Amino acid sequence: MNRRALLGLALSGITVCSAPALAQTYPSKPIHIVVPYAAGGGTDTVARALGEKLSKRLGQPVVVENKAGASGIIGTDAVAKAAPDGYTLLVTITQTVLTNQFLFAKLPYDPRKDLSMVSVLADAQLVLVTNTSLPARTPRELGDYARTRPGKVSYASWGVGSYSHLSGAYFSKLARAESTHVPYKGEAPMLQDLLGGQVQFGFASILTARPYIQSGKLKALAVTGAQRSSALPELPTFAELGMGDSAFKTVGWIGMAAPVGVPPAVTAKLEEEVRAIMQTPGMQSRMAGLGLRPLGSTPAEAQAIFARDWPVLKMLVADSGAKLD
Template identity: 80%
Template sequence: MISVLADAQLVLVAHPSVPARTPRELGDYARAQPGKATYASWGVGSLSHLSGAYLSKLTRGNATHVPYKGEAPMLQDLLGGQVQFGFASILTARPYIESGKLKALAVTGTQRSSALPAMPTFAELGMQDSAFKTVGWIGLVAPVGVPATIVAKLESEVRAILQTPDMQARMVGLGVRPVGSSPAEAQALYARDWPVLKTLVADSGARLD
């Protein structure tokens, strides 16, 4: 891996009718009505699904997973109240959060999102689990055996581009955080996230069709 170009946090959102202001309160709400609470995702095995399944297990909410074929239909049913909560991309969910059509409870990652600066992370709310610190990321990769000089040149050029004000603004506008890591940093991130994601997949029960 040459570089992590950007990462993308998720936001936990709920329908406004759900009487919860934090993830833990959401778990309390789900436990109070066993078998009735539902959480949405944009597909089986997606980070949205894995995060929702982990939250449900952690809070003992036993909510039912409702997968969708994409984020747009997922959000439509969240807006309509057909499902109660779910993890969504910040860029897509932000207009509905700002208009009050969806309620935001927390964001994933290790720091607050510049797109939703008032929203705390799970860690700030006392939920230090690695599952909630893991975010989606976009990486630049190359085949094994590419000469080190070429890898170094690509990493240098990518880092320079990502540091320009125009690219920074474009990335933020797309709801992602520009990173521009070194190959060693990218490999360390992969090594850190892989076991977490592997455990989340196993716990969620997600299977390939």
């Protein structure tokens, strides 16, 4: 065997042996989780709950940093450009790693090249709600109602390009209705106008809309996703009602990502710990209280979800005509 072959074998042995060693020594310093939104929101709450438990399990501080701005672009870009060593992580929603690619003409990062999914932590379904004055009892009846009143029916969302907007626009197109989109700065004012009848229908988060649904102040017609929501188990999915479009099966999610190039052993360590945390009764209860379905997927599963949702969100943004630049 020549010298080059021997050297190759030696280097290969170092690589193989270094992976488990790296997993054993990681982490050796504080981990930073970047949330690209302001403190106090759902994503921030999930990140802090996860960070607290990660810190206890890994024996190192886990610092949550809020780097808000530009629809999540600032914080996401900071992680995409960070060193790929497992010490800077991103906890974010679908928008920054998926939807923004279609809402903005240009981004400072490419999520497919610059970020690697570690886990989809939890997902969240939407519920189609209407003002109680509308006679519609099903999505199809609502579509018929809107189609026969062109320009007189409006749907609300919590912002241009939001999942709420994209779902409402798709529903309106599917019904061949000329409904008017009314965007709000947040879900609270959106629901207030739905209650008051200034707008007729909208897609809302289950957590926020549930009290109004249960009190009879809003009428709920169906939920998105592939299965019924445990928070509103009496409501059918769109698929159950014969509307099995991928747009209505797709749900928003909160995920963890890292810069591309993190050593596989470190990613595996993170995934193992995150999955264990998400399966604890305390975390399951916490997620349910936020209107989320806890998942804690593997990196491969997270990447599959990312790949599955990419064309759907691209289509939804194109159909809605939404742009944020």
